[in-house]
Amino acid sequence: MLMKRQNTKRCFLLLIWFVVLLLTASCSGITQDASSSVEPTSTQTPTPKPTSAPLCVTPNSGQIDSSELGWWNDVVFYEIFVRSFYDSDGDGIGDFNGIVEKLDYLNDGDSTTTDDLGITGIWLMPINPSPSYHGYDVMDYFAVNEEYGTMEDFQNLLDEAHQRGIKVIIDMVLNHTSSHHPWFQEASTNSDSPYRDYYIWEDPAPSFDSPWGTDVWYRIDTGSYYAIFWAGMPDLNYTNPKVTEEMQEVIRFWLEDVGVDGFRLDAIKHLIEEGEIQENTLATHKWWEGFYDYYNSINPEAFTVGEAWSSTSEVLKYIGDEVNIAFEFNTAGAILKSARLGSKQYISEAHQLITRSYPPHQYATFITNHDQPRVMSELMRNIGQAKTAASLLLTGPGVPFLYYGEEVGQTGRKPDENIRTPMQWSDGTNAGFTTASLPWKSPQGDYKDWNVATQTGDADSLLSQYRALIHARNEYPALRIGNLLELPTSERGLYAFLRYTTDQTLLVLINMSDKPIRDYRFCLSEGDLEIGTAHEILWGLEVSSPDLNNNGGFDNYQPLEELEAYTTYIIELK
Ligand SMILES: [Ca+2]
Ligand SMILES: [Ca+2]
Ligand SMILES: [Ca+2]
Ligand SMILES: [Ca+2]
16 A cells, blocks of 8 residues: 555656656747757757767847847946045045045046956945944934045045946935934924824734744834844835935935935835735835936936845846846856856856846946955955856946955955954055054954955966956947857856857856866857858967857867866957
8 A cells, every 4th residue: 555655656757757857948049049048959968079069059049129228238337335445534434535545446537558457336334323333223314424534525536436437326225214313312302292103112012933034123211113134124115106206305315415326226116015024025116217307307327236135036026117237146156156166057048048038238246245255255265266256247247346355355254244354555554544553343364365466467366367358348349238148068066158249259268167278169050250260369379269160150169279277268259
């Protein structure tokens, strides 16, 4: 009896497995039609053999409609925690003037020099007055944190950045205020105050928790209020039109009176709750649609990037009519995983998903940010893997964001203060961050080996890799706004792909393995190539040219005899 039941169960499982196989097969068929595709006849992975003919691929004929792109698609952003970047006046706290002093490091505004990092956008973490060190609980939306400088200092930073062709966006925290904000002070002490309804009160408090299981209802003398993150960050009540009006004025102020280029929008998925549903609600989407219309009416060139820490299928609902772009957390995880495991599988899957899901390039890519362990800690100090991660970020589609210090391999794990430590400028006292004897926070203990000064003259350093990649991205539109077509090889550690526009074709080779790769060949059944030349643009290496076939592609191309471990090459083909 038992045997029989097991057999039946096994048959049933087999049947399910078969159905799943069928579904997978048909889904991947759809995938291939929608994105630039591998030829259907050659989708089966061959047994890796050195002499096997390469799989042929054909580019997608659909070109990207440039009217769907924005100025942000030409930008490489750099996230700065002001408190930790550079201290100009020796009080141990980073400030606006400190950033101005370091702008030439970021981008000197001269396109002929390449010893700067080359970034073209800055995201400043919150700059408003706040009782916390990080600033994600705002006390005054119309002022700057005086520890960082004055509004004049900030205006000066904007001017100096703009002169160098750097856009500046600021963090905007709309979901909640600080409990020290005058609105909440008033609302929490006086139930009859007009500000009472700026927040969310219920009596008795409901019993539900946050999606991650923490308390969200806090009892004080006058009642219980809702705060999804913690008691010090009471959520604003956006079902009250007054709150929306107040925040529209905030947005107008920063765009029109101050002149920032846009906003990084914090925690957008938590804006409006519907009962116990506390993320990605319909009311939240509706509110952001109104917000989108509002800020575009103030300045149609204004840019927003949203933080919706969710799966791609949820994130993309915000794109294009609520915010311009949002962070691609799934791709960030895939970059790290591919770099760590030396396998293209994860990033290849992520690229397929985002290129078929979003409008072309309307997503923000990154590796880790101020809420996550630093890249170099995630990769256990493996500089080869860190270079791979940088290459995947900066040769890939979308709008890339770096987190300050990532380019010199800064480390840090949670708690949060430890992933937001001072920028490591040199091997001097306090990593060259401040002349104060006591910085607000000590730099990481290994700063003497990992800093800007030490890596600047070293062609093999991580910093040199970031510089080369960013300058290449600035120079070649195909890296910024081109299509992506993977060139299959049997080497799991070799991620090879074309980035191409109508008049530019780049072949990107990333050997993410710890071994050299020699046995690889590429086949492009058709393309736009006309003369059959190849030119390596990252390091100026000599590379072989492809023999063009009759369709402007190539059948059996090997540009370099050997791809060294953990190396990246970008080859322009004509
Ligand atoms: Ca200072
Ligand atoms: Ca320059
Ligand atoms: Ca909320
Ligand atoms: Ca939408």
